[in-house]
Amino acid sequence: MEKYKLIGPITQLIGLEKLSLKGSVKDENLNLIENAGILIRNHKIDAIGSYSELKEKVTALNAKVVMVELKANHVCVPGFIDAHTHICFAGSRARDYAMRNAGKSYLEIAEAGGGIWDTVMQTRNATQEELSHNVIKRANLLLKKGITTIEVKSGYGLSTPEELKMLRAIKNANLNTEADLIATCLAGHMLPKDYEGDHQSYLEHISNTLFPILKEENLSNRIDAFIEKSAFMPSDIYPYFRKAKAMEFDITVHADQFSTGGSEVAVNINAISADHLEASTEDEIEMIAKSNVVAVALPGASIGLGCNFTPARKILDAGGIVAIASDWNPGSAPMGDLLTQATILGTFEKLSNAEILAGITYRAAAALNLSDRGRLVPDMLADFNLFETDHYNEIFYHQGKLTPAQVWKKGELIYSTHR
Numbered sequence: 291m292e293k294y295k296l297i298g299p300i301t302q303l304i305g306l307e308k309l310s311l312k313g314s315v316k317d318e319n320l321n322l323i324e325n326a327g328i329l330i331r332n333h334k335i336d337a338i339g340s341y342s343e344l345k346e347k348v349t350a351l352n353a354k355v356v357m358v359e360l361k362a363n364h365v366c367v368p369g370f371i372d373a374h375t376h377i378c379f380a381g382s383r384a385r386d387y388a389m390r391n392a393g394k395s396y397l398e399i400a401e402a403g404g405g406i407w408d409t410v411m412q413t414r415n416a417t418q419e420e421l422s423h424n425v426i427k428r429a430n431l432l433l434k435k436g437i438t439t440i441e442v443k444s445g446y447g448l449s450t451p452e453e454l455k456m457l458r459a460i461k462n463a464n465l466n467t468e469a470d471l472i473a474t475c476l477a478g479h480m481l482p483k484d485y486e487g488d489h490q491s492y493l494e495h496i497s498n499t500l501f502p503i504l505k506e507e508n509l510s511n512r513i514d515a516f517i518e519k520s521a522f523m524p525s526d527i528y529p530y531f532r533k534a535k536a537m538e539f540d541i542t543v544h545a546d547q548f549s550t551g552g553s554e555v556a557v558n559i560n561a562i563s564a565d566h567l568e569a570s571t572e573d574e575i576e577m578i579a580k581s582n583v584v585a586v587a588l589p590g591a592s593i594g595l596g597c598n599f600t601p602a603r604k605i606l607d608a609g610g611i612v613a614i615a616s617d618w619n620p621g622s623a624p625m626g627d628l629l630t631q632a633t634i635l636g637t638f639e640k641l642s643n644a645e646i647l648a649g650i651t652y653r654a655a656a657a658l659n660l661s662d663r664g665r666l667v668p669d670m671l672a673d674f675n676l677f678e679t680d681h682y683n684e685i686f687y688h689q690g691k692l693t694p695a696q697v698w699k700k701g702e703l704i705y706s707t708h709r
Contacts, residue, residue: 295701296348297358298327298341301680303366305338305666306652314606315644322682328366330672333700338666358703363680364695367647368666369438369673371654372628374565374586374615376443376476377428378421378456378463381412383620390595396520406446406480409620413446413456421459422466428618428626429467434705436675436694437628440469441615441658443514445476448485450499453477457509468704472658474542475504478515478522478530489522493530501537512562512658516544517552524555531559540659546570547591557581563657565615567600568592575601579608584657586613587649589635590623602639602649613657614649630690643686672701 303326309315327341329348337344348355386404399405413421429440442460447453457473464471477496485492493515504510513534515527521544531541540562545552547566553574556564564578565586578585587600602612614635618626625631628650636646652664663671677685678695685692697705 293331293354293356294336294348294351295330295356295358296327296344297330297360297698298325298344299360300326300328300341300366300676301363302326302682303328303338303666304368304647304682306368306648307665307667309644309648309652311653311656312611313609315642315648317642317644320644320682326366328666328672328674330701333672333702335666335668335670335672337668360676362678364676365679365682365685366666366674366676367682367685368651368664369675369697369699370436370628370650371439371658371660371664372432372437372616372618372650373441373563373613373654373657374443374588374617375441375626376445376617376619377440377626378425378442378444378460379409379413379446379620380416380421380424381409381620383408383624386621387594387624406621407483410446410448410482414452418455418459418462421456422462425460425463425471426467429463429469429471432626432628433467433469433697433699434693435627435629436697438469438673438697438699439472439655439658439660439663441472441474443474443476444510445479445514448477448479448482450496450503453496453500454503454509457504458507461507461509468699472512472660473510474512474514475500475510476514476516478513478527480516480521489526490529493522493526497530497533501534501539504539505537511540512542513539514542514544517555518544518548524551527555528559531555531561535559542657546574550574553578553583556583562659563613566591567605568598570601572604575604575608575610579605579610582611584611584613584653586615586657587635588615588617588623589631590617590625590627593631593634594622594624599635599638602635602641606641606645611653611656612645612649613654614646615654615657627690629685633686633689636686643683646686672698674698678707
């Protein structure tokens with residue numbers, strides 16, 4: 291006998307089923323379902339619709355049905371997806387933050403022992419078990435905020451053994467949290483200070499020694515690199531990405547954060563996403579918008595560094611795809627609060643609530659090349675959040691202060707404020 295769950299009545303349910311992947315989205319296109327229900331079967335959504343009609347449907351089924359009745363007003367939205375994080379790290383860079391706010395430059399902070407290399411050394415000194423524990427702790431914190439899928443990058447190892455340590459820690463963490471962790475190899479984060487060759491030879495070494503093990507151990511199917519004057523130039527990175535594509539890795543790019551060039555690589559290499567884009571000009575905006583590359587805005591980095599936001603409004607108006615992620619990392623984006631950051635981006639870039647919600651759900655899923663989540667429609671994973679309020683506008687109005695009353699993952703209640 292098949293098992294079903296019926297959850298409702300839900301004051302407002304936003305399934306996002308009819309919204310486009312590309313371009314601007316208006317709030318009036320959200321297609322709210324009032325007094326709704328969600329019918330779940332085998333961890334997936336079987337049906338959404340009128341709660342009373344779904345009750346009639348399940349009574350006619352020759353099946354076991356678990357009824358989950360909601361007593362208060364609730365708004366239901368898909369589980370949030372954070373498509374860009376660096377939550378596998380050890381240590382803190384609080385000193386960097388203080389120095390930056392006191393007016394010190396990136397170079398001055400690095401010369402004082404800060405910067406990415408500081409985190410590299412602290413992460414190298416941590417054990418795989420310690421890193422895994424850190425990832426689990428941070429993932430569970432995000433889960434309580436409704437983030438049911440989390441991308442997690444390596445990139446603080448910067449050698450084959452240390453990158454493997456990080457990615458194995460992420461893989462182990464994924465087995466020990468209810469969230470889905472999507473691992474990305476960011477061995478191309480910067481040229482390690484202790485590497486005795488040049489940029490090209492480092493990338494060639496990594497691709498030859500690390501890529502095969504990623505496939506063999508199923509550690510990651512995503513390759514990322516930081517294209518910037520302080521990291522890798524486009525000419526350095528093309529052979530690296532071409533080899534990754536030949537091995538059937540998905541490509542994502544840290545692009546146009548401080549200078550342009552990375553987004554062009556992303557488009558030319560047909561990357562899944564180009565992330566950051568704070569420095570993108572009209573030329574880059576047009577190029578990205580005409581492609582299928584997902585532009586991932588990272589407002590946490592803009593807040594942390596005090597720099598421009600990703601030109602999300604212009605990209606959307608030009609017909610592009612915009613996802614929003616937290617960039618949680620120990621240096622430039624230590625907040626790690628996706629909903630707060632997304633609503634702040636919405637304020638400065640004049641995004642509709644529909645565009646903010648799309649950016650942290652189905653468009654974020656597209657940035658991870660995932661087609662089984664991000665919308666509440668039949669056959670999608672039953673990942674969703676219930677907010678105790680009577681209107682979806684309240685979620686964004688409170689800028690992250692209104693958190694989910696319930697978080698459901700694959701049809702199971704994994705967090706509730708009422709427990």
